[in-house]
């Protein structure tokens with residue numbers, strides 16, 4: 150199959166591209182190699198993907214409609230995975246403009262450029278942050294949305310735009326609400342990779358809210374397994390799916406495990422950031438029913454694997 154992937158230099162886009170290339174699909178990939186985090190890491194991911202002859206990469210910014218339109222004009226593909234976005238919750242205070250540019254304008258541009266194209270389905274990345282602080286767990290897809298920050302608001306707007314587009318242009322568009330994805334080739338701005346990076350630089354890691362919160366950590370290899378199954382799925386009952394392990398972990402306990410494995414100790418507690426939610430814990434029955442995935446990797450095992458990967462390879466790019 151021919152698959153168009155945006156944000157292919159990013160964590161999830163790279164990991165999915167790699168798996169689909171191994172399965173002999175052709176990948177048309179774009180990314181603007183944004184400087185939010187290590188461009189060296191993004192370039193390395195692209196170099197790895199370029200080893201596959203059916204990987205075609207172009208540096209394109211989705212907020213630039215004309216370039217995107219020109220690129221897509223003659224391209225033919227069976228489906229789309231849209232991951233390109235400004236990720237991160239706290240950064241939305243520092244650079245709100247980037248969320249407007251990539252997540253809102255970029256998303257609309259992409260839909261505009263796709264409206265006359267033939268494809269079977271499009272998946273786009275939404276986020277668990279659309280739920281905000283909730284009291285009832287696990288969170289189901291139909292629960293009320295309660296965004297606490299600009300990032301979450303842009304994702305909700307994407308979901309609305311996608312629904313409108315779907316009803317006007319009769320194309321299948323499915324939103325995937327990811328919950329704290331972690332693992333090999335992960336994002337340097339997220340807990341585990343951030344701690345590893347501080348450890349390497351012998352710097353202090355500032356632990357938000359003293360780690361007194363929960364996250365539904367979801368291992369990248371489990372996410373990719375789900376996404377690959379979605380590629381082949383023909384029937385979708387819903388247009389939104391939670392992508393999570395549905396096993397929330399107390400962040401303080403993650404830090405404890407990390408310290409035990411690495412002996413890293415330069416951790417200082419700081420106050421809670423108002424943009425952060427206290428607990429993420431998604432219900433994944435909807436996606437499990439759809440594609441019959443039941444097994445999720447044990448967190449301790451995946452944490453060891455991630456640390457091993459960082460010590461062997463990852464540290465060079467952070």
Ligand SMILES: NC(=O)c1ccc[n+]([C@@H]2O[C@H](COP(=O)([O-])OP(=O)(O)OC[C@H]3O[C@@H](n4cnc5c(N)ncnc54)[C@H](O)[C@@H]3O)[C@@H](O)[C@H]2O)c1
Pocket residue numbers: 155156157158159160161162179180181182183184191209210211212231232233234235236237250251255274275276277326327328329330331336
């Ligand atoms: N990783 C997670 O835990 C998580 C959780 C919830 C939602 N998400 C969403 O999933 C998607 C992928 O996340 P990720 O963790 O791989 O993030 P990432 O930052 O590693 O990947 C995003 C990629 O998009 C690219 N990009 C940004 N703006 C662009 C633009 N204007 N044009 C072209 N490319 C652009 C970046 O350079 C980056 O390589 C994002 O939409 C993110 O919001 C991720």
